[in-house]
Amino acid sequence: MIPFTSDPCDGGYFRIASLNPNMGEWSVSVKILNCWSVSRGTGRELNMILGDEHFTQIQAVVRDELIDNYLSRLIIDEWVSIKNFDVSRVNSILRPVPHRFKIVFRSDTLVQSINMCSSRTYFNLTEFVSILSGIVNPNICVDVVGKIVNVRELVFVPSVEHSQGGYFELYFDLRDTECIHLECRLTGDLAVEFYDLWKHRSRNTVICIIKFVKLELSQEHRWRCTNVTGSTRIMLNPDLSITDEMLCWNPENDQVPIITPKENAME
Numbered sequence: 001m002i003p004f005t006s007d008p009c010d011g012g013y014f015r016i017a018s019l020n021p022n023m024g025e026w027s028v029s030v031k032i033l034n035c036w037s038v039s040r041g042t043g044r045e046l047n048m049i050l051g052d053e054h055f056t057q058i059q060a061v062v063r064d065e066l067i068d069n070y071l072s073r074l075i076i077d078e079w080v081s082i083k084n085f086d087v088s089r090v091n092s093i094l095r096p097v098p099h100r101f102k103i104v105f106r107s108d109t110l111v112q113s114i115n116m117c118s119s120r121t122y123f124n125l126t127e128f129v130s131i132l133s134g135i136v137n138p139n140i141c142v143d144v145v146g147k148i149v150n151v152r153e154l155v156f157v158p159s160v161e162h163s164q165g166g167y168f169e170l171y172f173d174l175r176d177t178e179c180i181h182l183e184c185r186l187t188g189d190l191a192v193e194f195y196d197l198w199k200h201r202s203r204n205t206v207i208c209i210i211k212f213v214k215l216e217l218s219q220e221h222r223w224r225c226t227n228v229t230g231s232t233r234i235m236l237n238p239d240l241s242i243t244d245e246m247l248c249w250n251p252e253n254d255q256v257p258i259i260t261p262k263e264n265a266m267e
Helices: 064-073 128-132 187-200 241-249
Strands: 028-038 043-051 058-063 081-089 101-113 143-150 155-158 167-173 181-189 207-217 223-227 234-235
Touching: 043 064, 043 128, 058 064, 064 101, 128 181, 128 223, 128 234, 143 181, 143 241, 167 187, 181 187, 181 207, 187 223, 187 234, 207 241
Parallel strands: 058 101, 181 223
Antiparallel strands: 028 043, 028 081, 043 058, 081 101, 143 167, 143 207, 155 167, 167 181, 207 223, 207 234
16 A cells, blocks of 8 residues: 655645555645535435545545535636545445545545646446346446447326326437446436436537436346436536547448458568
8 A cells, every 4th residue: 555646746745545544644635527416304414425546535524514614616617636635435325436435534634726737537437238148246337338229208106105206207329339238326406417418419429428427227127327426427428539429420320330350460
């Protein structure tokens, strides 16, 4: 285990991979990848996913009484330094990232905006074949990417368990470069948001990246992905190299190109 980063420009910050509850004087340089609020009894809790320069991610939590102190400085896609915080074990069965521990803000936690020239993206992309074969741990959220196909209609599902009398639900498939289909199920506000974006798309072929989704078994005992309220993020045709790569495999006419081996490949 290497506690400090080896890069001189990191200024001696600890790597996320090294964080554990056995020490109390931590400092990290991280990018805020996601931020959402969760109700906890009569209060609320601010949750974040943070990533460092080594592509390692960790969950972070700000308790109700401290949220107002930090909210204005916690902006998605911004880099910050965080000092003086606790590290505790993630007790929930479902984890948004593989890290076993989470950062817990204290009243003396310091957050400062920092300038970083890094344009790195943080994806834990998982192959569809691995998901469908059941070898992926369903207790850890994953990221998936594929072409959107077979979008069904947005429906309202009545439920007495929901305060609004039910919830919106939407099903569609993602297709990867191996022509394998993965069913996706979205619920709540994210289903409505996705459906609106889909209806107003500017091109026929849409590449979709879904971050922090959980895996579940359908009634047909087939693995699919579904959103986790608050944490799941959807990106349609993002300006990324992976989008261009997927579009090459998924042209407008939906024909997957046949790649023939080059002759005299050893020359």
